Amino acid sequence: MACPQKPSLPAHLAQEPSDLPPNTHPLPRTGQLAALLTGLRNKETSRGAFVFYADRVNRLLVEEGLNHLPVLEKCLEYNGVGFEGKICGVSIMRAGESMEAGLRECCRAVRIGKILIQRDEETALAKLFYAKLPEDIADRYCLLLDPMLATGGSAIKAIEVLIDHGVPQERIIFLNLVSCPEGLRAMYDAYPQVKIVTAWVDEALNEQKYIVPGLGDFGDRYFTSR
Numbered sequence: 001m002a003c004p005q006k007p008s009l010p011a012h013l014a015q016e017p018s019d020l021p022p023n024t025h026p027l028p029r030t031g032q033l034a035a036l037l038t039g040l041r042n043k044e045t046s047r048g049a050f051v052f053y054a055d056r057v058n059r060l061l062v063e064e065g066l067n068h069l070p071v072l073e074k075c076l077e078y079n080g081v082g083f084e085g086k087i088c089g090v091s092i093m094r095a096g097e098s099m100e101a102g103l104r105e106c107c108r109a110v111r112i113g114k115i116l117i118q119r120d121e122e123t124a125l126a127k128l129f130y131a132k133l134p135e136d137i138a139d140r141y142c143l144l145l146d147p148m149l150a151t152g153g154s155a156i157k158a159i160e161v162l163i164d165h166g167v168p169q170e171r172i173i174f175l176n177l178v179s180c181p182e183g184l185r186a187m188y189d190a191y192p193q194v195k196i197v198t199a200w201v202d203e204a205l206n207e208q209k210y211i212v213p214g215l216g217d218f219g220d221r222y223f224t225s226r
């Protein structure tokens with residue numbers, strides 16, 4: 001008997017861009033993920049629905065990010081494993097704060113630091129305003145949170161701050177919802193040991209340094225739009 005045909009994604013959605021840097025770990029391109037991204041990209045999506053879709057993708061990102069943490073064998077009544085080290089989350093404000101809830105759902109009492117970085121609306125250059133991080137951050141694995149990776153300027157500045165606070169780059173995992181080849185390449189050139197877990201790699205940046213097709217201004221859509 002012939003197998004029923006499997007539902008498949010249209011070719012342009014199924015195809016990951018080639019030549020991604022080796023520190024990039026995209027989520028598998030499933031139909032579910034593609035549908036969530038379609039909802040996020042739609043300009044007609046209300047803020048409530050946008051938050052719902054984004055939170056679902058964030059949860060997938062956190063679960064995958066945790067897979068990159070080392071585990072040690074643990075012997076109880078049976079042989080198992082446990083996480084090797086302590087972790088913390090660090091959100092790049094404002095948009096990165098939207099990912100904190102997903103992290104807390106998976107890691108109950110996780111400590112969370114904040115770094116306020118804003119892109120200049122004219123030049124797209126990232127400016128650091130403020131950082132407040134856990135005192136013992138140098139002893140922790142850091143899950144750095146920001147849903148958008150465009151030029152990479154904001155994430156690179158945030159990683160500079162973490163490194164200044166004693167966190168080695170190989171203990172940083174950047175969780176990101178939409179990225180593009182330009183930003184991924186800039187991150188790899190600056191910090192090749194930082195792992196990047198991204199839900200979707202888009203095509204490119206436009207002249208305004210916005211991601212194409214992208215989803216517009218994530219922070220506005222998640223926090224302040226109608």
Ligand code: PRP
Nearest residue numbers: 094095118119148150151152153154219
């Ligand atoms: C957005 C986004 C990233 C940054 C990405 O933040 O959340 O932090 O831009 O762009 P880049 O890779 O070119 O630096 P924005 O500064 O607009 O602030 P917001 O979080 O308040 O929206």
Ligand code: URA
Nearest residue numbers: 150210211216217218
């Ligand atoms: N910030 C966003 O929110 N979207 C982009 O496309 C680029 C930067």
